[in-house]
Amino acid sequence: MISLFQDIVSSVLLIIGTFLLLLAGIGIVRLPDIFLRMSAASKASSLGAGCILLAVAVSAADIAITVRAVAGVLFLFLTAPVAAHMIGRAAYMIGVPRWKGTVIDELKGRYDTRRHTLRGVDGAAQRPQRGAGPLGDVRDAGR
Amino acid sequence: MxxxxxxxxxxxxxxxxxALPVFRLVRGPSLPDRVVALDVMGTVAIAIFAAYALINDQPAFLDAALVVGLIGxxxxxxxxxxxxxxx
Incomplete structure (x- = not known):
């Protein structure tokens, strides 16, 4: 049997996690832009599922269940940012339209999406440097 | 309790x-919108598996939750x- 303390902590964690997951679902439907939707999807949903898994870990009577739930939380927190980064990068590369309220796009005109090379900022590109190609001096040579 | x-x-x-991201999955204007909606549905599925494991006292559902997260x-x-x- 689980104690009253475990019961209360687990219930609170369950309610917080469900609230965050509902927020993630509403954000997916209501936000105007792929990048804003992605922020709701990655942060709110991973934190919500992490809270629910932690609730399972707290209320478990066996150590094996706790270890499994904590491993699930670690896995979720490791993979969700990577997935969000990959899909956001792909969305930027294929030119998904942005919300009209977005004011800053610092990568605009500076990234060659065909060759995956980064053009330098304006001041750095005009500085004479040996070996600088037509794209400028800041170059991602590994790609 | x-x-x-x-x-x-x-x-x-x-x-x-x-059920909410299904709207975005059907309607989403571009491919990454749909992928993000599927990602959220997978994460909520992990939470549902965990809650089900808690209700029925069946820790095997936690392994299923891990597998679903990996596939997502x-x-x-x-x-x-x-x-x-x-x-």
Missing amino acids: VQMIALWVILPLLSIAV FIGTIAFAYYAERRL
Whole structure:
């Protein structure tokens, strides 16, 4: 049997996690832009599922269940940012339209999406440097 | 108490949360919108598996939750590669 303390902590964690997951679902439907939707999807949903898994870990009577739930939380927190980064990068590369309220796009005109090379900022590109190609001096040579 | 809360409060709200991204999955204007909606549905599915494991006292559902999370992660990565290299 689980104690009253475990019961209360687990219930609170369950309610917080469900609230965050509902927020993630509403954000997916209501936000105007792929990048804003992605922020709701990655942060709110991973934190919500992490809270629910932690609730399972707290209320478990066996150590094996706790270890499994904590491993699930670690896995979720490791993979969700990577997935969000990959899909956001792909969305930027294929030119998904942005919300009209977005004011800053610092990568605009500076990234060659065909060759995956980064053009330098304006001041750095005009500085004479040996070996600088037509794209400028800041170059991602590994790609 | 926690099992009653999970059964009567958490599971209905989580079913709403897993039904909301279906709208974006059907309607989403671009491919990454749909992929993000699928990602959220996978994460809510992990939470539903965990709540079900808590209700029925069946820890085997936690392993299923881990497997679902792994498949969702690999699917998202694969879709991102596909969308980026297609140009």
